[in-house]
Amino acid sequence: MLRGLAGRTSRRSLLSILGSVLTGAATLPLLPVARAAGSDQPSPSDPNSGETPPQRTGNPQDPGDPTKCDYWRYCAIDGSLCSCYGGTMNSCPPGTEMSPITWIGTCRNPADNRNYIISYNDCCGGVPWGRCACQNNLGDRPVVRPQNNNEVTWCFGTQSQSYTCSTAIILGVAIDQK
């Protein structure tokens, strides 16, 4: 899919090409790091999130409840939490497929006060039913830069593009700490 994308972007400016390729490049998180780092404003949580018993990661350096919208990694998530569907914050529920292509944000971990690059990989092809729906928009931007937008169904390169739920996976520590 990335080869096809590159072939189709040959007539555009270098900046456009970079923007498009970054869409599919979860390992090259340059733009979102510069964009979102340093913002400590809380994001609103969706009231629908409080439907599950509390869960913990068991790691004091990874605090919070992964079934709730205010878990620190979910600062830019817009979707249903896989932790409520049989998956976890970094794995898909059984029977679904994780999209390798996604968008990324940057969230501050309150335990170690570091900014982490978070990959919001969607899980696809399963049964969506709206449980634990969260709308957090820290660092979200209009779809003109799709790689910075959380309204897109990020189910690409999967057998089904039907959305099920979203994960929030640590890619690494953001470079430009503030």
Add this chain to the structure above:
Amino acid sequence: MNKRVLLGICAAISACAALPAAAADFPTPLPAETIPKVETLPQKYPNSWAFLNYAGDRIELRNVGSDSREVKGELQAHDSATLLVAEQRPELYVIDTVWSRGARGTRTDFITVYDKQTLNVAGEIVLPGGKRALITAMEGLTTFTDDQRMELVFNFTPASSVTVVDLVNRRVLGDVEIPGCSLVYPTGNRGFSTLCASGTLLSVRLDAAGAVAGRAESKAFNPLDTDPLFTASAMASGIRYFPSLHGRVQPIDMRGDEVKILADWPLVTPAEAAASWRPSGWQILASDESKLLYVLMQPDAHEGSHKDPATEVWIYNVATKSRIKRLRLARPGSSISLTHGTEPLLLVQAGERLDAYQPLEGNLVRSMDLPGFRSRMQIETLR
């Protein structure tokens, strides 16, 4: 035993027909009714009706201008479905995506053509390639052009392209690649503009066969790193207005083939900017199509709050570039639209309510329920 109690007993044992006193009260029986019977709608819908699109999962036609609060009809919608309402033909068009086995199986993207009076399916156009953009239903995913003879569909795979559809002959004409650009806005007689990740606007002219007849790209004007434009827009006096995250409005003249980026102007004073008044919500803009622009605004805005419900609607005269009114909402709202006609109503989706205001008087005249509403709403008012 009085008559009322006797009536109740009779009803319970299905013997009411034998009761002379009841028949005397109603000398004429209810007439036999027709089976089957299906409602139809008027050829031209009243402009006090509106389509409500529940994030592309469900589309319903509601009478928003009357206290009867009637649902007039429903259209199928599955995934990121978007609606176009034709004025040149008695048709509605819904773009949708399904899989043959629910959430798995063969994907089909298709346009359903509905008859406006019966809501029966009048035709179907299958879009090839499984590439239609699956994004929460919003402006820019599709549009008419060529005097509503063509429909344009934004695709995202994540490569960007636009599928050109001939609605008269109900067939796909072809694709236009728009790498690095997103969404479609109608431009000129037959064409579209699209917002690009380099901060420019790419405008594409089409020939009668739907092929590219010309391309023109503006200089960069959309500061995506500092104050990007929302992708929601509204038309006033033929000019399309896009608000920015921090409270500018960017007019663009897309009437001719040569698109003109006009001078932007502020929606907020320096004092209001200091209080972080900014546009926010989902469908954040409405207009009366002549001179008044309506913008959802929130105070104390911050990073990540740009889709939060807004507390006020600010009304601007685009001719004088000045605000004429602040309307404080009864409930914070996320999507707005204005009905057409002599006494327009401002419709505000506020959580699970749809509130209708007389905007210039500031009166909340009615509030309707939105059962099952979960995330985002796109309101389509009718001419």
